[in-house]
Amino acid sequence: MNRPKDHDSDYEREIDSLHKALGIAADYRRQCPLPLQVVPERLVPTEADCFGRPQQLTEAAFQAWTEMKRDAAGQDVEMFLVSAWRSPRHQHDLVARKLAGGQGIEQILKVNAAPGYSEHHTGRAIDIGTPGCEVLTEEFESTSAFHWLSEHAEKFGFHMSYPRGNDRGIAYEPWHWCYREETR
Numbered sequence: 001m002n003r004p005k006d007h008d009s010d011y012e013r014e015i016d017s018l019h020k021a022l023g024i025a026a027d028y029r030r031q032c033p034l035p036l037q038v039v040p041e042r043l044v045p046t047e048a049d050c051f052g053r054p055q056q057l058t059e060a061a062f063q064a065w066t067e068m069k070r071d072a073a074g075q076d077v078e079m080f081l082v083s084a085w086r087s088p089r090h091q092h093d094l095v096a097r098k099l100a101g102g103q104g105i106e107q108i109l110k111v112n113a114a115p116g117y118s119e120h121h122t123g124r125a126i127d128i129g130t131p132g133c134e135v136l137t138e139e140f141e142s143t144s145a146f147h148w149l150s151e152h153a154e155k156f157g158f159h160m161s162y163p164r165g166n167d168r169g170i171a172y173e174p175w176h177w178c179y180r181e182e183t184r
Contacts, residue, residue, distance in 0.1 A: 011038065015116035018092040023105055024114055033168045034113055037121040043085055050129055055084040058123040060157075061179040065126060068156035077148040082127035082135045082175065086120040111171045119161055124179040126158075141174040153177060 012029075015036070019028055029036070043056035046065070057065065069079050086094075092115045098108045112118070119125035129135040130145035140146050153159065157180055162173040 011116075012036075015088060018088055018115040022092060022095050022099065022115070024109075028114060029116075032114070032117060034117040034170070036116055037119060039087065039121050040123045043123045046084060047081065049081040049083055050135065055081055056123060057084050057126070058179075060181050061124040061126075064156045064158065064179050068153065068158060071152065071156070072145070072148050075148065077130075077144050079128050079130050079145045079149075082129045083120065084126050085123045086118060088115040088118075088121060091115040091118050091120070110169065113170065119176075119178045122178070124181075125161065126177055126179075127173075127175050128177060129175065136173075136175055138172060138174060146174050149177065157181060 015029075016026075020026070025031075040058050042059070044059045044062050046055045046057050046062050049055050065081075072079055091113070095105075095108055095112055095115070098112070099105065127136060128140075128145065128149070130140070130143045133139050133143050133145075149158070149160070158177040159180060160174065161176050161178045162168065162170045164172045166172070
């Protein structure tokens with residue numbers, strides 16, 4: 001789901017403004033290996049995440065997540081949402097908190113996409129957790145949930161976006177999976 005063409009320049013100006021506020025270089029968009037991600041026109045509420053926060057996804061992504069999670073549970077594999085849709089403003093705030101904590105922007109952009117470039121903006125990306133594993137850590141790759149996802153997620157339309165050594169400049173994220181409707 002893309003924004004109508006007449007909103008493209010407004011969206012790009014919003015992204016440029018968020019980048020400027022964070023000290024991201026003005027030429028970032030030209031150099032970034034990630035595509036600009038657009039916010040869908042419609043999102044649906046999902047179950048709350050593991051912190052009790054309300055979450056949203058596109059309807060198709062939520063349906064696929066629900067089916068995938070149910071299928072995994074039928075094989076004694078438990079998974080839960082850690083996060084789903086985020087606005088570019090929310091992504092800005094995540095990066096701003098890290099900057100305030102003393103991290104440099106280059107370091108941050110290796111683990112967090114810049115506002116406008118996060119797959120979470122699409123309403124199709126989810127961060128997944130499982131009991132007994134600290135969320136958002138590489139430890140996730142050692143869990144039965146990760147092994148199950150590696151074997152079965154594709155049939156539900158989900159793909160791991162940032163495998164080891166990916167060419168997108170983002171650190172390895174075994175917990176981050178994105179729904180691609182065309183692969184289902």
